[in-house]
Amino acid sequence: MKISIVTSFPFPDGKATANRVKVFADELLKSSYIDSVEVFCCSGDSSSSYLMNNSLRVTNLKVDPIDKNRLFMRAFCELSMAFRLWRQARVSCADLTLISVPSMLLLVPLILNPRKFRIALDLRDAVWTYFGRGLFPRLAAKLLLTLFKVAAKRAEIISVTNTEEFEQIKQVLGYPALLVPNGISETKLDEMRSIKWPSPSVLTRLTYIGNVGIAQELDQLIDFSRDISDLMITIVGDGAKLEALKRKCECDNISNIFFSGLVPAAAVKGYIDSADILFAQIGAKYKTAVPTKVFEYIASGRKVLLGLPEGPARKIFSEFHGIEIFEVGNRECFLEAYNRLLKIEITEERNNNNVDLLRVRYLREKSAKRLVQAIENVIVL
Numbered sequence: 412m413k414i415s416i417v418t419s420f421p422f423p424d425g426k427a428t429a430n431r432v433k434v435f436a437d438e439l440l441k442s443s444y445i446d447s448v449e450v451f452c453c454s455g456d457s458s459s460s461y462l463m464n465n466s467l468r469v470t471n472l473k474v475d476p477i478d479k480n481r482l483f484m485r486a487f488c489e490l491s492m493a494f495r496l497w498r499q500a501r502v503s504c505a506d507l508t509l510i511s512v513p514s515m516l517l518l519v520p521l522i523l524n525p526r527k528f529r530i531a532l533d534l535r536d537a538v539w540t541y542f543g544r545g546l547f548p549r550l551a552a553k554l555l556l557t558l559f560k561v562a563a564k565r566a567e568i569i570s571v572t573n574t575e576e577f578e579q580i581k582q583v584l585g586y587p588a589l590l591v592p593n594g595i596s597e598t599k600l601d602e603m604r605s606i607k608w609p610s611p612s613v614l615t616r617l618t619y620i621g622n623v624g625i626a627q628e629l630d631q632l633i634d635f636s637r638d639i640s641d642l643m644i645t646i647v648g649d650g651a652k653l654e655a656l657k658r659k660c661e662c663d664n665i666s667n668i669f670f671s672g673l674v675p676a677a678a679v680k681g682y683i684d685s686a687d688i689l690f691a692q693i694g695a696k697y698k699t700a701v702p703t704k705v706f707e708y709i710a711s712g713r714k715v716l717l718g719l720p721e722g723p724a725r726k727i728f729s730e731f732h733g734i735e736i737f738e739v740g741n742r743e744c745f746l747e748a749y750n751r752l753l754k755i756e757i758t759e760e761r762n763n764n765n766v767d768l769l770r771v772r773y774l775r776e777k778s779a780k781r782l783v784q785a786i787e788n789v790i791v792l
Contacts, residue, residue, distance in 0.1 A: 412790050413447045414439050415505035417496055419489065419514045421454035422469060428535065430703070431775065432511055434596055435533075438779040440466050444787050451500045453492055470499055489516045497521070506790050507531060507567075513538050515555040518562040531568035531786060533591070534559070537576050537699050541626075556583070568785045573723040575699045591782050594773030595706040603710035604766065606684050614643040615753070617716070618686035620679055621704050623650035628694045628739065631718070633659060633668060635745045642667060644690075647682050649673035683711050688752060692718030695739050701727060706773055709734070712762045714752050718745070730768060732761040 416436060420428040436448045449468040460470040474492050497520035500508060507529040510517060513536035521530065539556040542548035563569055563584055570591040571577050580588040595603075609616070617636075623629060623646060633656065636642055646656070649672055660668050671682070683689065689708040693700050698720040705728055708715045715734040719725050728734055733755055737748035 412506040418511040422452040434775040532566040620647040623653040695720040698722035
């Protein structure tokens with residue numbers, strides 16, 4: 412049997428969405444019931460279709476860069492992209508199509524298509540909870556929630572990434588979803604464990620790696636770090652707020668922050684290798700989000716500084732050693748957490764305990780097996 416996976420993100424590119432989809436594809440191909448998997452995805456590269464191996468095909472559609480600061484244009488582009496993806500996926504004649512979203516607009520072609528086919532819906536973010544209180548945000552949130560509800564009626568499987576989303580979906584739909592947590596793959600865990608301890612330095616080197624967008628609120632990191640004289644910050648990645656952050660540093664004459672921009676996935680390891688502290692943050696309104704890069708941070712053995720709202724991410728990461736969590740937007744809490752982190756001694760024993768916990772609870776392969784089993788139950792019946 413054949414499974415199609417539809418995602419609006421590049422694949423494989425080493426980012427969180429691609430990592431989740433890659434493990435799904437790999438675990439699906441281990442099933443005795445599944446002969447092949449085809450991933451339909453989008454990127455800025457030229458359109459192409461190629462075999463990653465004998466059983467895994469990737470069909471990539473070229474899309475122009477989207478200005479994420481222009482909401483209506485972004486929505487139009489994502490909707491256009493969704494219809495293009497579905498036109499390709501529809502002719503693949505798969506026995507089941509797995510849709511991996513956070514882009515709810517990817518569901519519109521599904522809803523409008525009268526043809527019945529088997530669907531599994533992997534919900535990575537309950538995005539309707541991220542909107543503010545104004546009239547337009549409330550209308551947008553209601554629209555996205557309605558899209559999800561309608562699409563959910565056609566799905567035979569719905570999976571979510573954390574317990575808070577699990578409870579939300581149970582409340583919205585009246586029945587539970589399948590919990591398939593994010594985490595770290597075996598391959599990435601071994602790669603992160605091979606990173607050496609950083610060489611001594613007069614300055615403390617703090618590094619952020621990931622999307623430089625609205626949700627991360629990295630302007631706070633720039634403001635809060637002004638009170639620390641011996642700190643060097645590196646921001647690795649691209650996103651909607653990158654240029655604004657660069658201008659802020661230039662206007663305020665801030666010289667201890669380096670922006671690398673987007674780097675190849677293979678180069679990320681070098682930035683982790685040279686860091687003393689790894690940083691991540693999500694804004695208060697993204698309380699259901701769990702930044703998956705933190706699992707890789709933990710596996711590297713580095714100290715980790717996290718700005719998190721109350722939610723599943725706090726519960727998950729507070730279980731690990733060498734992590735300090737502060738209240739997002741609170742300068743005093745940031746400085747207290749940073750100073751506590753400097754005093755923490757990282758030992759081999761503590762790192763091993765962290766890795767053991769990752770292996771027991773947060774291996775992507777273990778989580779993916781739950782989804783594969785559910786898909787097997789659907790396609791075999």
